[in-house]
Amino acid sequence: MIRRRSTLLLLVAILLGGCATVKPYEKERLADPIMAFDAEAEEDARELHWIEAREGSTGGAGGAGGGCACN
Amino acid sequence: MMRFSFAALMVLSLAAGARADVVREAIDGYSLHTLEGESVTLDDLEGRTVVVNFWAEWCGPCRRELPVLDAWNQELVGRDVVFAAISIDRDAKKAARLADRLDLSLPLYHDGPDDLAATLDLPSLPITYVVGPDGRTVFTSNGSDPETMDALHAAIISAAPRSASNPNPSRGAER
Numbered sequence: 001m002i003r004r005r006s007t008l009l010l011l012v013a014i015l016l017g018g019c020a021t022v023k024p025y026e027k028e029r030l031a032d033p034i035m036a037f038d039a040e041a042e043e044d045a046r047e048l049h050w051i052e053a054r055e056g057s058t059g060g061a062g063g064a065g066g067g068c069a070c071n
Numbered sequence: 072m073m074r075f076s077f078a079a080l081m082v083l084s085l086a087a088g089a090r091a092d093v094v095r096e097a098i099d100g101y102s103l104h105t106l107e108g109e110s111v112t113l114d115d116l117e118g119r120t121v122v123v124n125f126w127a128e129w130c131g132p133c134r135r136e137l138p139v140l141d142a143w144n145q146e147l148v149g150r151d152v153v154f155a156a157i158s159i160d161r162d163a164k165k166a167a168r169l170a171d172r173l174d175l176s177l178p179l180y181h182d183g184p185d186d187l188a189a190t191l192d193l194p195s196l197p198i199t200y201v202v203g204p205d206g207r208t209v210f211t212s213n214g215s216d217p218e219t220m221d222a223l224h225a226a227i228i229s230a231a232p233r234s235a236s237n238p239n240p241s242r243g244a245e246r
Contacts, residue, residue, distance in 0.1 A: 024196045025159050025188035031129040 095206040097190050098123055103157065103180040106167040111180065113155060120152040120231035121202040125193055127158060128165040133197040134173070136215035140199075141177040143224065151204070152231035154178055159188045159196070199223055203230045 022030060033039050052058045098121065101113050113121075124140055126133035137156065144154045156179050158166035163181040170179050182188065194213065201210040201223070210226030212219050 023189075023192070025125070025127075025184045025193045027196075028127065028129050028161055028184065 092206070094123065094191060094200045094208045095121075095202050097187060098155070098202070101187065103155075103182050103187075104163065106158070106163055106170055106179050106181055108163065116153065116202075118151075118204045120150070120204055120227065122152060122154045122199060122227055123202065124154070124156040124197060124199040125159055125188060126156055126197050127160050128169045129160070130196050132215040134169065136197050136199075136220070137169075137175060137177065138173055139215070139220055141173070141175045143227065144177045147227065147231060149233050150228075150231040151233075152227060155180060157182050157187065159184045159193075201226045201230050204232070 029035070038044055095116075098113050099116055103111055103113065105111055122140070124136070126137060128134075140154060140156060154177055156175075156177050158179065158181045160166045160181065161183055166179070166181055197213075197215055199212045200208050201212075203209040209230050210223065212223040212226075
């Protein structure tokens with residue numbers, strides 16, 4: 001039990017050790033367009049449309065709105 | 072409660088004063104590079120208003136702010152004010168490319184992210200300090216939205232007295 005708890009604590013400590021605050025003047029690499037999830041948003045949208053048309057799965061990859069049918 | 076608020080206000084004022092001295096001390100006599108790589112020293116600042124701007128090529132608001140500062144540098148010809156726009160890009164070539172694209176005549180320098188920026192522990196980017204003739208920072212602007220820029224312009228005008236003998240000593244500075 002103690003060993004389990006120690007392992008868990010060690011794991012949490014290791015994970016927290018990976019957190020770091022980045023100063024505003026150190027954000028050059030983070031600001032690089034290659035770091036963006038959707039660096040090519042237009043291309044991604046086109047691809048998603050193509051997949052949805054092929055699969056008949058509109059909304060399968062996530063969709064906006066809360067189910068109010070207003071989008 | 073009131074006594075506590077007053078004490079807090081005093082501490083904040085003292086902190087602001089300390090910050091002011093830190094900026095002037097950090098830039099006075101500091102060695103920088105032009106975007107072409109020549110070494111220059113920020114000296115002869117005594118008794119003059121200094122506008123120190125920190126920017127980077129990768130910072131969108133900086134790209135909007137630089138042309139405005141460039142226009143002010145030309146507009147304030149008759150005032151004893153020195154502009155210093157310091158790039159904190161790792162690669163000076165990136166900063167130089169942006170400067171060429173924006174066609175800036177503002178005195179531009181390169182220092183990288185690890186020296187002056189780290190010494191001053193810049194809380195935002197872009198950030199502009201207006202250091203008055205007495206060496207105290209009279210205004211700090213964070214960002215480049217229109218309201219901030221208006222306030223910055225007013226602060227520069229108020230800090231920089233008109234100079235009769237030396238219309239604009241910063242004109243023709245390195246670039």
